[in-house]
Amino acid sequence: MNLTMTPQEDKPAPAPPVEPPAVPVRVEAPAAPQSRAAAEPPAGAPALTVRKLSVYFGATQALKSVSLDVAVHAVTAIIGPSGCGKSTFLRSLNRMHELVPEARMEGEIRLFGQDICSPGVEPVTVRRRIGMVFQKSNPFPTMSIAENVTVGLRLNGERRRSVLNDRTEQSLRMAALWDEVKDRLGAPAISLSGGQQQRLCIARALAVQPQVLLMDEPASALDPLATSKIESLILELKKEYTIVIVTHNMQQAARVSDYTAFFYLGELVEFGPTAKMFTSPAKKRTEDYVTGRFG
Numbered sequence: 061m062n063l064t065m066t067p068q069e070d071k072p073a074p075a076p077p078v079e080p081p082a083v084p085v086r087v088e089a090p091a092a093p094q095s096r097a098a099a100e101p102p103a104g105a106p107a108l109t110v111r112k113l114s115v116y117f118g119a120t121q122a123l124k125s126v127s128l129d130v131a132v133h134a135v136t137a138i139i140g141p142s143g144c145g146k147s148t149f150l151r152s153l154n155r156m157h158e159l160v161p162e163a164r165m166e167g168e169i170r171l172f173g174q175d176i177c178s179p180g181v182e183p184v185t186v187r188r189r190i191g192m193v194f195q196k197s198n199p200f201p202t203m204s205i206a207e208n209v210t211v212g213l214r215l216n217g218e219r220r221r222s223v224l225n226d227r228t229e230q231s232l233r234m235a236a237l238w239d240e241v242k243d244r245l246g247a248p249a250i251s252l253s254g255g256q257q258q259r260l261c262i263a264r265a266l267a268v269q270p271q272v273l274l275m276d277e278p279a280s281a282l283d284p285l286a287t288s289k290i291e292s293l294i295l296e297l298k299k300e301y302t303i304v305i306v307t308h309n310m311q312q313a314a315r316v317s318d319y320t321a322f323f324y325l326g327e328l329v330e331f332g333p334t335a336k337m338f339t340s341p342a343k344k345r346t347e348d349y350v351t352g353r354f355g
């Protein structure tokens with residue numbers, strides 16, 4: 061299918077980016093406007109409940125019976141050494157693990173009470189409600205800044221110029237990028253700096269109005285200034301969104317998150333309020349990791 065979807069566009073679709081973009085890739089009628097408040101249960105209920113989640117890649121078990129609640133309008137950090145299953149956990153939350161042919165999942169994931177893996181639920185619907193931002197920013201290289209923001213909406217069938225323009229501005233403002241790009245929305249996305257491209261990818265994820273934003277090491281390829289912009293942005297965004305962030309940077313987890321989950325060899329070793337995880341963890345292995353004794 062043609063991913064560009066601009067009405068007058070008849071060129072072939074661009075080469076797929078390194079990571080599949082976190083936008084739904086199927087044409088659908090525009091979603092009915094939904095009130096986020098109406099879709100969410102009473103205060104205190106978690107956004108996501110994960111129960112006994114195991115993920116296998118062929119014979120390799122990458123996650124071992126992980127159970128965890130993700131609090132609403134808070135930042136949950138996933139930490140742990142390389143290969144412990146952080147990305148696998150994050151990807152399973154919006155069913156991206158299904159893009160790996162030999163992947164298999166057991167357990168249950170609920171978003172505001174709804175089982176997101178039940179046969180009647182389309183992955184594209186899940187990914188619209190649970191957006192994803194990757195380590196390596198992946199704007200569509202042939203599209204402008206504005207087109208990158210609205211690509212998900214256009215794929216969902218939205219054609220009204222005023223809606224697309226409004227959502228472009230709103231999403232870029234939310235991603236703290238508007239002031240830097242408002243005079244060159246038609247410029248190629250790849251003309252932006254690395255940090256700006258990452259914020260553009262955040263704007264693209266926000267444009268379809270998700271409830272949850274997943275971020276897999278979103279700042280690990282960025283310089284310190286761009287990293288601090290992303291961290292400030294995360295603290296702003298949690299007022300509106302529920303955020304799960306994978307980071308290998310312990311200071312970053314301590315700075316941005318409310319809750320921290322420590323994974324080791326596919327298991328959830330410990331999960332709790334970030335302050336407690338970093339100052340008085342219950343498990344020796346958590347303490348060893350957060351104090352830099354291994355990892």
Ligand SMILES: Nc1ncnc2c1ncn2[C@@H]1O[C@H](COP(=O)(O)OP(=O)(O)O)[C@@H](O)[C@H]1O
Nearest residue numbers: 117120122141142143144145146147148149160
């Ligand atoms: N697509 C895949 N195919 C096969 N094995 C995979 C795949 N993705 C991850 N794994 C394996 O699952 C385990 C967890 O990987 P990952 O979730 O990427 O860890 P982390 O993000 O913590 O570094 C590793 O053993 C890794 O080799």
Ligand SMILES: [Mg+2]
Nearest residue numbers: 146147148306
């Ligand atoms: Mg990873």
